[in-house]
Amino acid sequence: MTDTAQQTVSFVVNGTPVSVRAGHPHLLAALREELGITSPKDGCSPSGQCGCCTVMIDGKAQVSCQYPVTRAEGRTVTTLEGVDQTERKKYSDAFAACGGLQCGFCIPGIVMRAKSQVDKKGADLKREDMARHLGAHLCRCTGYVKVLDAIEAVAKGTPVDVSLPGGVGSRGL
Amino acid sequence: MLHAALHLTEHTRADILRIDTSAAEAAEGVVAVFTRRDVPGTNMVGIIHKDWPVFIGEGERTSYAGDVLAIVVAGTRQQARAAAALVRVEYSVLRPIVDAEAAIDDPEIAVWGTDSNVLSRSEYARGDADAALAASAHVVHETFRTQRIEHAFLEPESTLAVPDTAAGTMHVYSGGQGVWDDRDQICAILGVATDRVTVELVSNGGAFGGKEDMSNQGQTALAAWLLGRPVKCTLSREESLLIHAKRHPIRMEYWAGCDAEGRLTAVKARMVGDSGAYASVGMKVLERAAGHATGPYHTPAVDVQSVAVRTNNPVCGAFRGFGANQAQFAMEGCLDRLAEMVGISGWEIRKRNVIHPGEVWGPGQIMDEGCAGAEACLDAIKPQYDAAVASGAAVGLGLGLKNSGLGNGFREVTRAVVRFEEDGTVEVRHGWTEMGQGVHTVALQVAVEELGLDPARIRVIVDTTRQLGFGQTTGSRGTLMAAASVQAACAEAKAAGCAPGVDYTGEYVVDWTQHLGDPDHPNPTIHSAFGYAAQMVVMDRETQAIERVVAVHDVGRAVNPTLCEGQIEGAVHMGLGYALTEDFPSDERGFPTNMTLRSLGILRAKDVPPIDVTIVECPQPRSPYGIKGVGEIGLVPTAPAVAAALHAADGVWRTTLPMKPKNSDNDD
Secondary structure (H helix, E strand, C coil): CCCCCCCEEEEEECCEEEEEECCCCCHHHHHHHHCCCCCCCCCCCCCCCCCCCEEEECCEEEEHHHCCHHHHCCCEEECHHHCCHHHHHHHHHHHHHHCCCCCCCCHHHHHHHHHHHHHHHHHHCCHHHHHHHHHHCCCCCCCCHHHHHHHHHHHHCCCCCCCCCCCCCCCCC | CEEEEEEECCCCCEEEEEEECHHHHHCCCEEEEECHHHCCCCCEECCCCCCEECCCCCCCECCCCCCEEEEEEECCHHHHHHHHCCCEEEEEECCCCCCHHHHCCCCCCCCCCCCCCEEEEEEEEECCHHHHHHCCCEEEEEEEECCCECCCCCCCCEEEEEEECCCCEEEEEECCCCHHHHHHHHHHHHCCCHHHEEEEECCCCCCCCCCCCCCCHHHHHHHHHHHCCCEEEECCHHHHHHHCCEECCEEEEEEEEECCCCCEEEEEEEEEEECCCCCCCHHHHHHHHHHCCCCCECCCEEEEEEEEECCCCCCECCCCCCCHHHHHHHHHHHHHHHHHHHCCCHHHHHHHHECCCCCEECCCEECCHHHHHHHHHHHHHHHHHHHHHHCCCEEEEEEEEEEECCCCCCCEEEEEEEEECCCCCEEEECCCCCCCCCHHHHHHHHHHHHHCCCHHHEEEECECCCCCCCCCCCCCCHHHHHHHHHHHHHHHHHHCCCCECCCEEEEEEECCCCCCCCCCCCCCCCCCEEEEEEEEEEECCCCCCEEEEEEEEECCCCCCHHHHHHHHHHHHHHHHHHHHCCCCCECCCCCECCCCCHHHCCCCHHHCCCEEEEEECCCCCCCHHHCCCCCCHHHCCHHHHHHHHHHHHHCCCCCECCCCCCCCCCCC
16 A cells, blocks of 8 residues: 655646645645645635635646645646736735625635636636636625626726725725 | 644434543544543533533533534644544434424423523514404415525634643634634633633634634634643534534514505514524524514514524524514515505505604614615615516515614623824724624724824734623624724824824713513614615516616615625625525434535526615714614515515415525426
8 A cells, every 4th residue: 555645746836846745635735734825725625616725727727625636746836826926916906996805715716717717818708707617616705796897807907996995985995 | 733623423412421532542643632521611601691512521412413522633634633533422312303393392302401492582562463463454474484594604614722831821813703702701611710811803704693603712722721732723614514503494474464555554473493402692583583573664563472492403593684584584575465465566565664763663663863764775776676667577676674783782882992003003903803894994994084094004903902892793783883983992092192102992882772572661772773775686587587686775874885885795695595595404313414515505606697786875873974784684685575576477475495486497
């Protein structure tokens, strides 16, 4: 019987080569518990039904609690931490300005999914199509309305107002 | 840091003969296993009644599927969880008591340590409802049933406890909704004074009422305390589904009468809520259902009784809406049936009955100027309602109200501190839980409003190092209470010239409410404030697909309109699920049968119709900035509006949630 505790799996995360223990139950656990990469969230592992743990693997959005660690061998994994800062700020500005997050727990996974669609389609990304692609994701706070507003703003390059809130009655976040 | 995992019961009602932790203790990486016998203080906690055991020990008895038998502490989370499965328990299994109505008269007591299966009764009456019904032109008599619902906040419960053995103190990071309640309960478990434990709020990934009761804070704090080492415990989704309190399923038998013009003459209601095992706030939910039984309408005669019943089913407690959703699903259903009998529209019957300032409402409260919001919402939605009806769509309308604040005679206190630091930053400390609703933002905005500060200088903190909190962030009161206390603290600061290094404390108290059904108060002020909302569902007649939802909400004063809209949109999403797809049933053993997120029936993004939100501001007297509240009301009128739209489409009156379209392929 193979002693999996002895084996390691090597891949690239956010541009850095890493080796992790093969014995993690899934890639999400390896990222969070061994590598300290905590933007992908654990909402329901190992069932893969909430999308909070979505990362990009070889450019494709994947639910990382459904992804065996051993399958990551030799691949390129990207989480929010590894997204170019200017690009990441476009997402955070849009989500803040549009009110696209409330508790925020589902957002890192949703942003990785959105990025995979925006990267492919840019301004041609339709709201209804993005809504379909969010099928792997659950949000209990927003009803998805302002989430889709924010993704639309990023896709179209619409300027957003990121002022901090003012006094009572102001909209800033 | 060590990691912990819980071992839960395999039976909802069973005597524990033996707990064998030896295999768990011997497992790889395990540092310790703790059980009932390790509790130095009290084993019974709870936010109101202290009836919820921290552990069930040998010689004791389980009462629901989320009972905890042991906590296993190990080097990694994986090791702790693997070892927790090795705890071996011998049970003497008893008959689970799972039918709430039958439980009332069951000779056996469902919940260990209690002396009755009736947790609470709430009742009030005005006038002679039976006589008024007998004399009415039209009467509706219908029994409605609503379902148990799971909160499904996305972040499972997590606690980190960090002891300081040298100082004899501990710092606990909690994702609960009431860190002062967590602190007090933890200290009672440990048998120490409350100044020995500081609980710091971690802004948590959604709660909706499901994080008011402690989940794993007690067991985790105990483990860390006894080991003298930091311990973190995060529940799995399955454990979360099993442990925390749910939305009450309630059976409601209603009689409602009106005159020939559709003016209500009387409402009579008999409600039975399955409250599950431990009390939590179950008695308050059924009290709230009773109080809101007549919706936002004028009813000359009323007779309402509600009962909360203990069973071995999942514990039910706080969940956004808190009994008002259930009651108003029934009341709105009665009103729509009466409208059909009279031959007027859903809008028209509501217009003829909506409560006005100065009128007596429900349990006898004389409504203040704030209640003008009910009619304001109804009037504001009329143009869209008329257009939708004229378009030939199937249209359903709901009108609802929801209290802000606990009311019912509670003395509600809120405090805040504003402190100017030497470095130019400003700390704003308040007593409420940030769970995504933006209460920290509200606190910041009030400080900006009152002191003219640059928002970038402000830091908002919630922890128990100051005595600022009294109870749970619940009852749609976070914005109102946080704003009031921060406003008061800013007034103190201004009066003293905003000197640095000083805690400027402000306090706001709501103490002018009375209990419902109190014979000494025939016109009690049950709640100090209510929010109001009108929601319309526009549905395709053929497919019964919802084309859009229109939500018109009176929030008193929108501190942050974007956050208000977000609350309403999120609540409508929850309300549509409540109406059509969500359920959390349990089996004959008392175990939940929907044990995955997907099985809960929560709507995904592609299934959410467009939601059109309009905010109305009818200021609430005696409230800071005229604020009401908006946290819960967004899903009060939704299911009624869906029910009315479905009836408009297929002529079927529905009485049970969740509702199925007539041409649905799903089996019931």
